[in-house]
Amino acid sequence: MQNILVITASIFGQNGQSSQLVTKTLNKLTRQHPDAQVTVRDLAKEPVPHLDAERFGAFLSAQGEPTAEQAAVLTYSDELIAELKRADAVVLGVPMYNFGVPSVLKAYFDHIARAGVTFRYTENGPQGLLEDKPVYVLAARGGIYSGTPNDSQTPFLRSFLGFLGLTSVEFVYAEGLNMGDDQKAQALDKADTHIDALTA
Template sequence: MSTILHIDSSLFGAEGQSGQLSRQFVEKFVQAQTVDKVIYRDLVSKPIPHLTAESFQGFGLPDEERNEQQKKIVQLSDELIKELNEADVLVMGLPLYNFTMPSTLKTYFDHIARAGITFRYTEQGPKGLLQGKKAYILAARGGVYHGTPMDTQTALIEHFLGFIGITDVEFIYAEGLAKGGDTRDVALDKAAERIDQLVA
């Protein structure tokens, strides 16, 4: 039995190309595997507030010293981390905006990177604490960037997930979608084929 954490970060939510691909992946995974629970989080319909100096400082304070706003932010962060801890499989719909991740996803990452909780510093450097999980990233892009210097997104996502202990990361790309026509159709067909291979 496994639990899936399904995250969408497209401006268009589940209707965006990355959202449609991530939903397709989850539906096929549930059909093919034994899944106990799916947790869904749409970072656009339920946005996470950007960190401020006040909220960031609140992470390092004991609860009795936090103000009300800091308590709310820590409670939200704890909820997000609880979802991650519960999940065996992370499925993420990932659009490419201006060569990087959506700001909504960056904010999510800011709230789950907690020293002593999702990572810790050791003499050998930082060690991620969310180990033993598998991540599938459904990356939808208007242009074709994978394998080129323009693809700054892939390494960034891999680096962050590895930082918190998730090192088993599989990307499924659908690129050239803005070109339309056959290019778009072929890209989506290839992504669907790759999804079928991964969930089998």
């Protein structure tokens, strides 16, 4: 494992529970792979612009003659995709905000989902074009949602990442973090144990 891409999205930065779980996972991986290069993308600190008509139009212009503004958007998207392609593993911190993923993470996804670049449509349906790699999803939630209809994150993340070709996705949940100190301690201990098992 030569390259590890770390993506965080907590509005609390490195103090967020999902970010702290990311740090624990990264520490485990780098102990096993001390020579690995780590790239950190903090989407809360440096947010990816949300998709609008102009940015979407830039993606559509890729096969034609984009304007200077469109070319800048394409270059930015290309850099995000290249960063993801270089990675041998991805460590993704995902807090739950209002039953969904953070909007900055969705904006990031909107910039790496590019027809003909990271996926394509075939007569048999869509095909992901990214080479599969381990993706560790560290999911922190104030309540308990895993396995219930209110967990919109897990199916969305599996579907989106799989759409691009990333199917080796492992989830670590820390749930009930706002349900009292005992529940929080138990949830974090359980998450730590799961991280240890995944990175053993």
